[in-house]
Amino acid sequence: SVPQLFHPNAFILLSNGSDTKVGTLTSGWEHFFDWKRVADEDEAGRVSLERALRGLLEPVRLLDYIENFTVFEEGKGGLIKKTAKNHQFLGVNKSIARLVELRRIDETSEKLERKRLGVFWHTQGSGKSLSMVFFTQKVLRKVLGSCTFVIVTDREELDDQISKTFKATGATAREDVRATSGEHLKKLLQGNERYIFTLIQKFRNEPGQPYPELSNRSDVIVITDEAHRSQYDIFALNMRNALPNAGFIGFTGTPLIKGEEERTREVFGDYVSVYDFAQSIEDGATVPLYYENRIPEVQLTNQELNHDLEELLEVAELDEAQEKKLEREFGREYHIITREDRLEAIAKDMVAHFTGRGYRGKAMMVCIDKATAVRMYDKVQAHWQAEIARLKAALEPAQGDAREALIARIHLMETTDMAVVVSQGQNEVEDLKKKGLDIVPHRKRLLDEDLAEKFKDEKSDLRLVFVCAMWITGFDVPTCSTIYLDKPMRAHTLMQTIARANRVAPGKQSGLIVDYVGIFRALQSALATYARPVVGGEGGGAPILDKTELVAALQLALNEVAGYAQARGVTLETIAAAQGFLRIGLIDDAVEAFLANEADKKTYLQMASRVARLFKAILPDPLANELAPLSVLVSYLAAKIKALGDPPDISAVMGDVETLLNDSIATEGYRIGPASNPEALVNLSEIDFEALQAKFAQGHKRTEAEKLKTLIEGKLAQMVAVSASRMDLADKFQKLIDEYNSGSRNIESFFAGLKDFVGTLTVEEQRAIAEGLTEEELAIFDILTKPVPVLSKAEEAEVKKVCRELLATLKREKLVLDWREKQQAKAAVMQTLKVEMRRLPAQYTKDVRTEKMARAYAHVYDHYFGAERSAFSPTGRSPVE
Structure with missing residues (x-):
């Protein structure tokens, strides 16, 4: 052989006149691809020799392809040559054209528009990271020779994966351009690096201090990857303050979903390139995915349960921490997903399903949390060994082909390695030990072995992993063919998770999604958003909102709150300007003023909620800077009022959630009633009335009355929950509140009434003992x-x-x-x-x-x-x- 003979070979084009494929000398046949479109991704795709010849061999395109769309990677078997596929070539060139077009716009006009380079949506598995390399390399060669690229993600594993891709292709060989801290990031941005890799969380500033401008260069391009929500918070505002003249382009594997996700366009502009789910499968860039329903009998009849819960939370206007707590309470309370008998049934089914598949690729079991991942590993291992024993017992009488099949199956099972892959947490050893689980051997493996590389290696015996959050995004394993889903998901997270099974591999015809939890409706909804939008905005969703209108709306909302506060003796501007103990005192006085009655409190909280929504909608635009102090103050006062209850206070919606669940659980499922968490029980005897009375006398009477009212509400709810005969107490309590709100009781009388009512509850609480009953x-x-x-x-x-x-x-x-x-x-x-x-x-x-x-x-x-x-x-x- 004469290998040097092939060094000049740019790519290989194979055709029999009807079918035409393109690849490189190092490509396996499964990685040869169609070239269906010549000049625009909106063309109707058609396989033909004529399309490939015109699309690739026309002189200008051929030179562009060889110069800018060819890279070499170091692989285990040696150097691998990679060239752009049809969608990458067209998509990257469209993005380059957009950049060139925007740079022609005069800087004094449309300055904001010059920063929006677009949204590059190419579905998961279609080579998005490599498209980033092609984009940056061509920009450096053909547009901006001294350009700096800041590649931003919001997860450690994504940052690691992308930086490795850039290193593997020779775009950069340096490790020190990955920001290790906020200070390191500032030094990198003030320098003249070609590539900088960072988590968006590194754009953290000192509380109350604006993030400094680090570079006013206009030849900085920020590339964000899969960071939809994180692009709108305060970190993103800091990023724009640091790089006021930078351009921004968003790379994503999922489409922009109605609601908060559509705001991606406000930051990056409209779609600049689209390569959707269906196109990817049609072109062979990814394999088709199939869905299999294997939900156990314990199931929900209300397939819209998650959506209903989201609506309930939205109406209740909880903040993110409260939502997270409610989700945890929701899971702990009803145990629909983590019931022992249910997990046992799934583990047994998984063993039979995994070993009975046709293409026996790798598989991932996605669990609801870390503890369940460890528990499922233990259960699968037990059923795995039981199945091996059963197969060996069946081996003795078997003959011929049946015996050979049994031997092969036993060998597969005995050689299969499994692992739990979960992120490390504080006190995890003790926390899981309390649940009868041992995380130590799993953590040791994660620290001592490179499980990621083992799982990616087709020849490795590590064939099944149990995860809950790690590896479900930004982790490519071509031979992974099956995703077992036992975790409620929706939208982007769901699509990113199932896409772990859509990569192309030798012998792999499709990927399989095995549903144990009932995500079919959510899957249908997510797939519906994958309909191809028209690039440029028409028909692709809501148009970009005029940010000045949002600013005007926020200003109006702040004026309304300020007027409402002023009428109650509170001047928000004075509080915002105050410092130290003076500020603390003014805040306490403001909270007291807004607690005049239930109506006043609700009105203020509703106004504050509107301010918070509008402020969040404007972020990360620098226009938010001017209105930030008052907006933050209004939200802080609302948080102080809400904090008078048990933090975070989810009791107001918990009853609605319980009702929703009871209406959503099938008759053959498990209807688990409300729990009484010992940690949440209120011990009325421990209320220090002397201290409470002293604070009451100091002046903040409404605040102290609100605290006592909240304690009573919690205790009364617990007592009524176990005995409906106590509803008369609830009626008396409500009458007391109504009298105060109507003005027939003043604050002193209301506080005295609350104290008396506590005595009534105490007597009732002790009545069982007095009657000699439980x-x-x-x-x-x-x-x-x-x-x-x-x-x-x-x-x-x-x-x-x-x-x-x-x-x-x-x-x-x-x-x-x-x-x-x-x-x-x-x-x-x-x-x-x-x-x-x-x-x-x-x-x-x-x-x-x-x-x-x-x-x-x-x-x-x-x-x-x-x-x-x-x-x-x-x-x-x-x-x-």
């Missing part, structure tokens, strides 16, 4: 004795005995697992109630007994979930869970 028995006793009949002491003792024995019988014999979903079990509970009701004193007529039995059954149904799980147990569920 809290559970008291709830039944109240049902049987209120409002009728009137009983003697002896008759009350008889009723108490019935309550004790009724509950003991039900819990011991009748309240089995999921009894509420089984007709026979429900009938058994009703029969037990009938029998016990006959033992009540003679005062209970037949009609009274019937009415009491119906109420008692409703109480048991609402509060007891089976298998020792009830609203009275410490966490609202069985202790073993």
